[in-house]
Amino acid sequence: MTLCACPVCMTASNDPSCPACGWVLEAGPWLGAITPDREQAFADELTRACRLVDLTAAARAAAVIEPQRRAMLLGLVRGAPATEDELTPVHRRPTESDVAALTSVLGWLVEAGERTLTVIDIDSSGIEVLELAADAVGAVRQVGVPRAVAWTDLVSGLSSVSEEAMFQLAGGVGVLARSCLLDPARADRELSTSVQSDRTVVLHRLSGWRVPDGLAARLPDTHHVSGSRDSRQLIRALAAHTPLRSGYHLLAVAIDGDGWTRPHDVPLFPAGAVAIETPPVTVTIELPAGAADVLVVITTHRAGAARRDFDAVRALRWNVPDTDAAAVEFTLNGPGDVAVRGPGAMTLDAEAAANLASLIEAIPERYRPPTGAVDIAFAVELCGTDDEVGQRRRLLADWLAEIADRTAHRTGLRVAIIGYHDHHGPLPRGVVRVHEFDSTTQRMATIADLTASQVHGADYLAPLEDALELATTLSWRTPAVPRRLLIVGRRAPYGDDTACPNRLRWQDSLDRLRDSGIDVLAVWDTPPGLNPVARRGRQMATVWRALSLPGESRELGKVTPTWLTDRMRLPKPAKSTVVLQFPIIESIKQEFST
Incomplete structure (x- = not known):
């Protein structure tokens, strides 16, 4: 079959109309003679159709050609040379990226x-x-x-x-x-x-x-x-x-109360997660005591696999900051690409990623923090004049400075501050401000920011029982390290004669602290003018002696930082110890089978 070339677009076809441009290729019969006017009308229509096809093509080509090269396109159009104004953008079907x-x-x-x-x-x-x-x-x-x-x-x-x-x-x-x-x-x-x-x-x-x-x-x-x-x-x-083929986890170490360890994968991003739809994940991790750096390893791992079945996606060596716990942010950029941000410098460690199995095998089956590690909490009464509270604050600051001088390596030392104010009336009110365990540097700054408040109510009773109760809930380290609580205050806690508005008994909280292996030492800021032989004076002295280690209660004016440090029996740092290379998850407290 012979094909006919369309005079407008040169498309070959045997259809009555051109399938490309629609020009009529076959029609008739015509009625009447073909007059010059009819011939001219046909020629004009053909010229317009040819020009429209060429202008459309030139406009499309102009979209991919540099502006300085468009002059040649204008000269290709049939009929009179085209102008830039005639190259109007052509309609395109909807597109996607x-x-x-x-x-x-x-x-x-x-x-x-x-x-x-x-x-x-x-x-x-x-x-x-x-x-x-x-x-x-x-x-x-x-x-x-x-x-x-x-x-x-x-x-x-x-x-x-x-x-x-x-x-x-x-x-x-x-x-x-x-x-x-x-x-x-x-x-x-x-x-x-x-x-x-x-x-x-x-x-x-x-x-x-x-x-x-x-x-x-x-x-x-x-x-x-x-x-x-x-x-x-x-x-x-x-x-x-791109969706993740399998979930990503942070490789950490879980430690039970007896010090038994196991690798623990902290979920970061699930299988199928897409970076563009996934927000960053923040994980608070505990840094091993005595470690100068730790490994932050992102792994793919299915629950129940053996220790050596972790596959490293990315490993970074983290020069840990002077703190015991830190929040680390993980941002998914795509498969195999996770950005990690946290305090301190992090660098890629390809060798650790390649030898992850041997590093996991090197995790000690049982772990105890270095013997120099210790958790210390201060409970300080903040009611009184600026001078009175300032004296208590200076004692805490001087004592921390003494500890810093005596301790060669402070990474294992954590300090918490509990400041307590008065109840306002008989109703329960929040009277305690807790600053959780952190480095001595951070808690030095906390002590400097402690402010005094006015005494409300009885001048011989303070909500010390509330502070003791909250001391039992601090994040004391697991497995246990030496634990100390120092109380510095003036007034006695609410007792049986005058009940605490929050229905707390200081004796119960004190017993729980001691049962947890926490040594409590009390320093009494004796009220001026107190008669030690009067009934009230004898009662207060009896309570403050009961709060402290046997025979170790002492009045504030007779206390020195050296005496406090000696009485707290702080352990000396170990010269050598097994140091974990992976972060610890603070919340893991369950017992493991051995």
Whole structure:
């Protein structure tokens, strides 16, 4: 069958109308004679149709050509030379980004490690065939070198001049008086030899261009996308949209009350998590006493696996700050890429990641913090004049300074502050401010910020029983290290004669503290003018003696930092000890079977 070439767009067809531009190729019969006017009207209509096709093609080509090179496009249009004003933007079908086009297949790609995806990327420079696969951690990676297929390999009649070739691909004929044709056999041959994968996705960046549209119609799973091609940038952008093949965890050590250890994975990001939809995760971890640095290792691990079955995603060496616990933020950027932020410097440790199994095996089965480690809490009454409270505050600061001078390594020392004020009336009110365990440096600053408050109610009773009760709830270390509680106050706690508004008995709280192995020492800031032989004086002295270690209660004016340090029997730091390389999870207190 003989095909007829459309005079407007040069498309070959045997249809009554051109399938490309709609020009009527066969019609009639005509009524009446073909007059000069009718001939001219037909010629004018044909000229307009030809010019419209060329202007549309020129406008499409102009979108991918530098402005200084558009003059040649204007001269290609049939009829009078076109102007820039005539190159109005042409309507394009709705498009999506190249990342969005591939997002739907990323889950399929990373689900199994052996799958490959071929991306056929069509743009004005030609066709790029890119093969993608997921690596060991599930990140999308390029396989081999992308294969480039030139338009001249697929299209016959294409001009060797770049501007003219773009004009032809977009569907223009112009003064060249010829079009270009896609060779289906060559297209199938060139592209089929490139596609050896499990699945193919086509990125069509030239939507509306006649020849590229014809090519895209022959290929599977075509997506009309916007933007220019940049394969490396595309692969980088896919990371934030790629779901995790398996969950990510922080490798830590759990320690029970008897010191038995086991590796413990703290969940960070679940399997299937996508970085662009996942907020950062903050984990508060305890730093091993005596450690100058610890390993922060992000792993993939399924619950129930053996110790050596952790796979490292990323390992960092963390120079730990002068603190005993710290909040660390983990941000998922994509598979195999987690950003870690916390106080102190962190550096990648590839050797630790490669030898993770041996490091896990080196975790001691039983762990005790260095013998120099100790938990100390202060309970201080903050009611009174500025001078009275200031004297108590100076005692605490001087004592901490004495400890710092005596202790060669302070990493294992933690200090907590409990400040208590008066009840306001008979109703229960929050009267205690707790500053949890932290480094001596932090708690020195806390002591400096303590402020006095006025005495309310009885001048011989203070809510010390509330402070003792809260002291039982502090995060004392597990397994236990030496524990000390120092009380510095003036008035006695509420007792049997005058009940605490919060219904607390100081004797009960004191017993629980001592049963937990916490040594309590009391320093009594004797009220001025107190008669020691009067009934009230004898009662207060009896209570303060009962609060302290046997025979160790002493009045504030007779206490020195050296005496306090001696009476607290602080252990000396060990010269050598087993140091954990991994962070400790504070909340793990359960017993492990051994």
